[in-house]
Each structure stands twice: as structure tokens, then as C-alpha cells.
Amino acid sequence: MTLLAEPIAQAESPLHCEEIVKRFNGDTVLSRITLSIAPGSILGLVGRNGAGKTTLIRILLGLLVPDSGVASVLGDPSLAMTDASKTRLGYVPQQPEALGWMRVGAMLDFVGSFYPRWDRQYVADSLLRWNIAPAQPLATLSLGERQRVALIRALATRPELLVMDEPAAALDPVARRDLLRELALRAGESGTTVLFSTHIVSDLERVASHVACLHRNRLVMNAAVDELKERHALLHLNAEVAARVPAKLAGELSRRRRSDGGLSLLLVRDAGADWPLVSQQSGAQMEVLDLEDLFIELTA
């Protein structure tokens, strides 16, 4: 499919899976998912609720056993990660574990003692910036604060690979922007590879270099963000022009009949190529899509 990026050699990819299938109680949740992340890239994983994002992340990290297919993390099989690889991986689950009896500072010190590259300065700066007192018991934190602590904990390990499941969901806009900035700069300066799942498409447009979309248990899109915007558009045709177009236009991905008898077509073109000639006729109108619209068109 034209929407899927060239596969990256498995050996170079810090996070990779091939032909992953997963069923729960007979329902297929993931159907033959193959995905590779290039080192230093930021991949945004999007999809509607229940599309299988969390399941895929858990399989990639070896927290869940697939029915078939293989996954690898930092060169190890996901289901047999070495301790050395684990110290190079940062993971922020959707619902961070509570450890409610500990205080913030004590928990972070405790966790830090397991990581050779633990960044105490980053912890101190982040707690201050995000207004979290080290003496506060974890049990008393709000959901957003707990998510912030989980992010600090993952980022302070200076991971080579950072995986986050809906990291921005419980953050206010300012904290979200802080997080995005941190991700962007880490990827740029330390070459950190990042995978995050999100519903918030504008976050993705800011920092992601690539985007993958899960829909109905399949990967329907995996490509560079800049390319997606330049290569997709919606073509609206009035009834008169619609009556004259062929059954399938070059690059047509989907077709919707409108109530006025016209057509709306989702088109893709090669980089640098022109749109089909019919788009130049009167009665035809091109609409450039932002990513959010594109997802809606692809997954509605």
C-alpha cells in the first residue's frame, strides 16, 4: 500500500515487530501488524478507542504474549529482554502504578538507584517546574500529577528508547507543551527514539516525525508526517462532474457519495506529482487536509 513506509532493517530498529496477531476471547484485536521505528525518530501512534494501541505497545515491550508474530526491543526479543536493555528503556503506561505508600522523592530515589544514567538534576528541576513537592505521598497526587511523576521517572533514566501510552491525556496544556518540548529536544540531541500513542492530533503534528494509524485491528498508515500532508487531499465534485468521473481515479483511497449527488474522494499522490486533471475543472474543489481530518477520513 502506498501509505506504508519502506520497512526499516530490523537490526537498526530499536523497536520492531512482524506479523503480530492477538485475539482476546476469539475477537481479533491485532491483525498481522508489522512496524519498525527508525532510530532517533518520534513515532505517534493514533487510532480510535479500542483500536488496539495499548495492546500493541504491551506486545512490543514483551508485557503481553502475542498469538503469533515476533517483536524485538533494542535488539532483544521482547519476551526475553536482558536487564541491560531494560535500563535503556523508559516506559510510561497509561495508568501509572500507584506505589501509594511512598513519598514522591523517596520513590524517585529508590527507582534511580537501579539506573546507571539516572539524572538527579533533571528530577529536581522537573519537580520544581511542575510544582510537585518531593515530600508529598504518592497516594495524595491527582491523576495529572501522577502522570507527571511517571514521566519524570521515565525521562530521568535518560532512556535510548522511550515508550508512552497516552502520555498527554491527563496533562494540562502547559504541562503538555513542556513534555512535547522535552521529547523534541531529547530526540534531536540525544538521539532518543520515541513511541507515543495519543488522541491529540495537534501534539503529534508538532513533534512526531512519523505517524502510524491503527484501524480495525490493522495498520492503515505509517509514514513521515510532512509527507502525509503534502500527498493527501480531499477532492469534492459536484453532481455534474461526478457523473463523468471513472469508477476509480488514480490515487483514490475512498469515495463518499454526498447528499447533493456529488462525490468526495480521498486522494493520495506520489511526492512531487500532480493531482488528477479532473481537479482542475469547474465544479471540482480540492481541500487540503490536516492530519486530524485525514484520520477521520481514513477511520470513519
Next chain:
Amino acid sequence: MSPHDLLIRPSAPEPIYRQIMEQLRRLIASNQLPAGESLPSVRDVAGHHAINPMTVSRAYGLLEMEGLLERQRGKGMVVAASHRRAQTNDRRLEQLEPWLQDIARKSRELGLADRLVLERLRQLLEKDK
């Protein structure tokens, strides 16, 4: 120039690297960014706007290839001294291309006669002379 001077709209139809390129082209063409002026570092722009640094380097790199920017040791990216020469008529017209195509397409969509559109465009061009 500060990173603040760039306007980034993530959900605009144009990719972010193109938004950066177009704004810099315009600032350079209008001499608001004169030759020799330093550009903010990739890190500063990426940090300020919370965008991917690769996006900023891509924009800078493409403008360097176009001859509008040049890398200067110790100063990072600066506006190229030769940019006036680099800006041939063709080059400058090229910058208008997306808007011209947009106008052409929209007037077709509206079914307007060419001469009406051209006449109005001429009026606008002559207004400020």
C-alpha cells in the same frame, strides 16, 4: 531574530518545515532579515515552539540549498550575503506560485471569466504604485 518571530501552526495544511521556509523567505525578500543576520539555532526554535528539531534543520537546510542562508563558523546559520543575486525574477515569482495556483483554481471553481480576475489583480497591483 528570535524564535518568537516565527509563527507555527501545527494543524495548518502546510507541513511545519514549509511554514518556516515561507516565513524566512518573506522576511529575507523584504530585507527585514538583512544579509549577515544570524538565525536562531535549531535548538532554540525547536525548544520555543516544541517542535521536532529535524523539522527546523530541514527548513534551514533547504533554504541553504536555495542560497538564501549560509552556514558561518561560530555564528551558525546567517542570511547569505549573495541572496540578492540569488533572487532572480524567476525565483521570486516561484515564491508566489502557490497563491497564484490557488487563485487560478478558485476562479475556475467559481466559474469566473479570466479577464475579470486579471483585471482585479491588475487593480490591486497598481494601487500602491
